Amino acid sequence: MSxxxxxxxxxxxxxxxxxxxxxNGINLEIEKGEFTAIVGPSGCGxxxxxxxxxxxxxxxxxxxxxxxxxxxxxxxxxxIDFRLKNIGFVFQAYNLIPVLTTQENVEFIMLLxxxxxxxxxxxxxxxxxxxxxxxxxxxxxxxxxxxxxxxVAVARALASKPQFILADEPTANLDSHSTSSLLDIMAKMNxxxxxxxxxxxxxxxVIDKARRMITLEDGQIISDEKR
Amino acid sequence: xxxxLAWRNIWRNKRRSYITIASITFAVxxxxxxxxVQLGSYERMIETAARFFTGYIQIxxxxxxxxxxxxxSFSYTEDLxxxxxxxxxxxxxxxRIESFALASFEQKTKGTMVLGIDPEKEHKxxxxxxxxxxxxxxxxxxxxxxxxxxxxxxxxxxxGDSVVLIGQGYHGxxxxxxxxxxxxxxxxxxxxxxxxxxxxxxxxxxxYATGDQLSSLSLVIDKANHVDRIVADIGKDVDLEAxxxxxxxxxxxxxxxxxxxxxxxxxVMIWILYIVIGFGMFGTFLMMxxxxxxxxxxxxxxxxxxxxxxxxxxxxxxxxxxxxxxxGVMISLPFILYYHFHPIYFGGEMQAAIEDFGVEAAYYxxxxxxxxxxxxxAIFLMAGILSLYPLIxxxxxxxxxxxxxN
Ligand SMILES: Nc1ncnc2c1ncn2[C@@H]1O[C@H](COP(=O)(O)OP(=O)(O)OP(=O)(O)O)[C@@H](O)[C@H]1O
Ligand SMILES: [Mg+2]
Numbered sequence: 001m002s003x004x005x006x007x008x009x010x011x012x013x014x015x016x017x018x019x020x021x022x023x024n025g026i027n028l029e030i031e032k033g034e035f036t037a038i039v040g041p042s043g044c045g046x047x048x049x050x051x052x053x054x055x056x057x058x059x060x061x062x063x064x065x066x067x068x069x070x071x072x073x074x075x076x077x078x079x080i081d082f083r084l085k086n087i088g089f090v091f092q093a094y095n096l097i098p099v100l101t102t103q104e105n106v107e108f109i110m111l112l113x114x115x116x117x118x119x120x121x122x123x124x125x126x127x128x129x130x131x132x133x134x135x136x137x138x139x140x141x142x143x144x145x146x147x148x149x150x151x152v153a154v155a156r157a158l159a160s161k162p163q164f165i166l167a168d169e170p171t172a173n174l175d176s177h178s179t180s181s182l183l184d185i186m187a188k189m190n191x192x193x194x195x196x197x198x199x200x201x202x203x204x205x206v207i208d209k210a211r212r213m214i215t216l217e218d219g220q221i222i223s224d225e226k227r
Numbered sequence: 228x229x230x231x232l233a234w235r236n237i238w239r240n241k242r243r244s245y246i247t248i249a250s251i252t253f254a255v256x257x258x259x260x261x262x263x264v265q266l267g268s269y270e271r272m273i274e275t276a277a278r279f280f281t282g283y284i285q286i287x288x289x290x291x292x293x294x295x296x297x298x299x300s301f302s303y304t305e306d307l308x309x310x311x312x313x314x315x316x317x318x319x320x321x322x323r324i325e326s327f328a329l330a331s332f333e334q335k336t337k338g339t340m341v342l343g344i345d346p347e348k349e350h351k352x353x354x355x356x357x358x359x360x361x362x363x364x365x366x367x368x369x370x371x372x373x374x375x376x377x378x379x380x381x382x383x384x385x386x387g388d389s390v391v392l393i394g395q396g397y398h399g400x401x402x403x404x405x406x407x408x409x410x411x412x413x414x415x416x417x418x419x420x421x422x423x424x425x426x427x428x429x430x431x432x433x434x435y436a437t438g439d440q441l442s443s444l445s446l447v448i449d450k451a452n453h454v455d456r457i458v459a460d461i462g463k464d465v466d467l468e469a470x471x472x473x474x475x476x477x478x479x480x481x482x483x484x485x486x487x488x489x490x491x492x493x494x495v496m497i498w499i500l501y502i503v504i505g506f507g508m509f510g511t512f513l514m515m516x517x518x519x520x521x522x523x524x525x526x527x528x529x530x531x532x533x534x535x536x537x538x539x540x541x542x543x544x545x546x547x548x549x550x551x552x553x554x555g556v557m558i559s560l561p562f563i564l565y566y567h568f569h570p571i572y573f574g575g576e577m578q579a580a581i582e583d584f585g586v587e588a589a590y591y592x593x594x595x596x597x598x599x600x601x602x603x604x605a606i607f608l609m610a611g612i613l614s615l616y617p618l619i620x621x622x623x624x625x626x627x628x629x630x631x632x633n
Contacts, residue, residue, distance in 0.1 A: 056528055056626045077532070084530025091528075091630070094521055099235035111228055112531055156529070 001068065002029040003163055003196055004053055009062035011048050011219070022048040023059070024219040030164070030198060035190045037210035038200040044216040046200035047168050053198065054087050054166045055079050067163045084112055088157025090167035090199075095153035096141040102128065103137040106155045113160055127155040130192075131185055147178025151185060158189055164196035171206055183209045229535065233542035236515070244547060247511040251551025252558065254504040255602045258497050259559040262601070265493045266593035267567070269486045273451075275416050275587065276482055277475040279353045282321065282445030283454050285478055286311065286461070289471045291442060292478075297326045297397055300440035301470070310464045311444060316457045319447035321348040324431045326442070328394035328402065330374075330424060332382040339378060340422045341392065343431020352447050355412065355425070362386040362410035367427050371409035377421035379411050386411065392424070396436040404434045415587045497605070505609045509616070512544055516617040523621060524629030533621055540617045548610035552603045560599070566592040 009026040012019050022045045030036055038046050051057040053064060055071045063072045067086055071079060083089075088109075096105045106124040115123075128134040131151040133144075141149055150170055157165045167186075171179040183206055189195045199206070207213060215223040237244050277283045288301035303322060312320050324343030329336055342349075346365040350356045356364050365373055372390060374382075384390055389407045396402035406426070414420040432438065448457055454474040461472045476483050526536055571590040573581060578588035 051627050054528070080527065080530055080532055082530075083528065087530075089525075089528050091525065095525060097232070097522065097526070099232065099239060109529055112529075112535070 003032045003067055004028070004030040004198070005065040006049075006053060007063045007065075009049070009052060009059045009064070011045070011052060011057075012060045022219050023052070026062070026219070026221060028214070028221065030196065032163075032196055033190070033194050034196055034198075034212055035187065035210060036198045036212040036214060037207050038198065038214045038216060039202065039207055040216035040222075042202070045219040046216060048219075049216065050166050050168045050198070050200055054089060055083055084109065085160075086163040088160070088162040088165035088195075090150065090153045090157050090165065090170045092169045093146070093149075093173045095156070096149055098141050101138050101140055102133065102144065102152050105141070105152055106159050109156060109160045115160075123159055124155070127158055128152075130189070131155050132181075145178070147174050147182060150174060150178070150182050154182070154186060154189070158193065158195055161193070161195075164198060167197065167199035169200055169202075171201060171203055176205065179203060179205060229539050229542060233539050233546060236539070236543050237547055240514075243511055243514070247508060248547055248551045248554070250504050250507045251548060251606060252554040254500055255552050255555025255606060256559040258500060258602045258605070259556060259563065259599060261493065261497060262598040263559075263563045263567075263592045263594070264590055265490070266595055266598055267570075267591035269490070270593050270595075271587065271589075271591040272482060272486065273475065273479075276479055277451070279355075279414075280416075280419060281475065281478045282352050283448055283451055283475045284446040284458055284461075284472065286444040286446070286465070286470050286472050287442065289467070289469055292471060292473060295325070295442075297324070297395070297435050297437060297442065300324070300397070300437055300442050303439045303441050307465065307470075308444070311446070311461055314457055314460045314464065316449045316453045316460075317446050318449055319348055319351045321345065321352040321445045321447065322428060322441045323349075323443045323445060324428060324435060324437060324441055326394060326402075326431075326435055328392040328424070330378070330382060331391045331393070332384045332388060335382045337378060337381055338422070339392075339424050341394070341424045341426060341431065341434075343426050343428045343435075345428050346425075349425075352445055358412035358414055359410050360413045362408065364410055365425060365427050368429065369409060369427050370406065370430055372406040373410035373412055373425040374408050375420045375423040376411055376413040377417065378423065379408070381421070384408050390424075392434065394435070396434065397438070397440070398436075400436045402435050404430075406430075415589075501605055501609060505613065508544075508548075508610065509613045511547075512613050512617055515543065516540070516620050520624075520629045520632050523624055524626045527624055527626040527629070533624070537618045537621050540621065541614050544610050544614040544617075545607070548606050552606050555602065556599050563592050563594060566590070567594045 006026055006028040009023050010021070011023040012021050026049060038049060040046055048057070052059050055064070055074070059072065063070055065071070069082065071082060074082065097108065100108065103124050106127055107120040110120045110123065125134065125137070128137055131154065133148055133151055136144055136148060141152070144152065171182055174182060186197055187209055190197055201207060212226045214221055288299050291299040308320050311317060322345055326341050328339055328341045330339045346367055359373070360376060365371070374384065374390065379385070382390065386408055389405050392402070392404050392406065394402040414423065426434065432440065448454065458472050458474045465472065523536060527533070570592065573588040581588040
């Protein structure tokens with residue numbers, strides 16, 4: 001069974017005089033363990049799609065089923081809880097809580113899940129080591145480079161072993177070196193932990209590392225290729 | 228953890244938080260000091276009036292208070308005294324005769340208030356011995372008077388001079404006497420200082436031809452705030468048809484009312500102060516919320532419940548308010564304590580000018596605990612109301628929108 005299933009998703013923004021049809025009938029299934037890039041020109045609807053898949057926004061029509069649960073009609077409080085338990089998020093930038101240290105940021109979700117301290121510490125340290133930033137455990141986000149911050153964000157997303165991780169342009173603010181090392185780490189976590197990643201990007205180097213590429217244009221899927 | 232988060236969030240913008248906390252501290256300090264002086268002046272007024280003049284409780288013949296004449300007096304009976312004295316909290320029962328007389332010396336005459344007292348018991352009630360500035364304190368079988376300083380100055384009498392008292396005695400008899408001045412007393416309350424004459428009780432009973440009658444029994448009690456209970460207890464034992472038992476609030480209704488009115492205006496002042504400070508606090512809370520919209524969006528996305536976010540924000544505001552309140556109280560407390568034990572007295576022209584208004588020229592500081600925790604309540608109430616704003620913002624927050632707005 002697919003872990004993400006989107007059926008006939010449309011999204012129309014009515015904020016302006018002319019309604020914007022950001023998504024026009026998206027049908028999509030993603031399996032556990034996939035490493036998928038969503039690509040397409042600016043304004044094609046990547047962010048909108050990821051937000052809807054992550055339950056951060058509601059589709060105008062259509063349904064999203066995550067790990068067998070239809071989240072489209074879920075009420076706000078349940079949805080927040082569902083996200084906490086099932087989805088890891090990495091955003092373009094400023095993902096981290098500025099007043100918490102690297103380690104505390106990674107532990108944060110486990111803390112919200114009320115995991116015991118020992119488990120939190122062990123898991124955070126394990127992830128930070130895998131990310132190559134264990135030496136930064138006690139530092140605040142403002143003392144880290146953009147690339148290091150994104151690695152902490154990935155570590156946080158992975159910390160509670162969610163069903164899948166959604167990342168909207170995680171490398172957009174990074175230089176090419178940081179971009180490739182972040183992608184390497186995501187690929188490694190995909191292999192080692194079996195973590196399912198869905199990320200959007202316009203960056204060709206990122207696209208090259210993806211094992212499945214879904215291309216959007218004007219709110220529609222125009223190609224879907226596995227490699 | 229939430230506490231750590233809140234604590235660190237406060238210090239994200241150190242300068243802003245310092246200013247906010249300092250403004251709360253300042254407001255609390257000012258409010259504590261203002262209230263302390265205010266309540267201190269009330270306590271002093273009540274004390275000078277009740278403690279040093281009427282006593283906290285008085286017993287009269289029923290109807291005396293409505294019509295304060297020498298005719299409305301009652302017999303001194305051991306039975307009555309015993310009943311009253313046996314009530315818990317009553318330390319001393321002080322008999323008095325009170326009436327008016329014209330006092331004359333050479334060319335000067337003035338209306339005066341004559342108090343026939345048991346000198347030793349009276350001292351226990353009003354510490355009047357300490358008011359003596361010249362001459363000697365009365366003994367119970369003296370045939371002389373003590374006179375208040377203001378009155379003595381007006382009449383131009385000194386120790387040894389003889390003053391003529393003319394008044395009306397029991398059932399219309401003439402009350403005329405001539406008494407040497409044996410002592411001069413100085414009272415802080417001008418009204419009292421300008422009109423009081425003390426006479427031994429027996430001599431006063433003779434002057435006013437009352438026999439063994441008294442106008443009042445004033446009570447020395449253990450604690451000022453036991454008044455109501457003691458009044459009620461006495462009411463159970465004595466015949467309320469024959470006697471009236473009154474607490475200081477009934478004895479001095481104008482004073483009580485005056486204090487209440489003054490107290491309201493003082494509270495309004497404090498609230499204006501707090502509202503001004505409140506705007507400052509609100510500004511801070513507003514910024515603390517506005518600049519973190521993106522962060523709130525992230526937190527909501529990754530699955531932090533709204534109520535937990537609200538709790539952290541609330542904690543931040545409560546912490547800032549608490550620090551301000553604690554600092555304000557801690558800073559003002561030593562000063563207030565110091566001045567409580569060392570009241571500020573005005574001298575010279577200032578004293579004369581203030582005393583012209585009929586009040587004592589001094590600042591007394593109260594240390595009632597309520598004056599401190601009322602400031603705490605006021606600040607917490609305000610912080611509570613103001614923190615509704617961020618709580619509502621978080622309640623309505625949509626993750627996508629919050630993260631877009633940054
Ligand atoms: N809140 C909104 N209100 C109105 N229109 C919106 C809103 N969010 C997105 N849109 C519109 O929807 C379309 C899709 O936007 P979206 O952000 O999903 O594109 P994107 O593929 O992520 O672009 P980019 O690569 O630039 O991030 C755009 O035309 C955008 O202007
Ligand atoms: Mg986008």
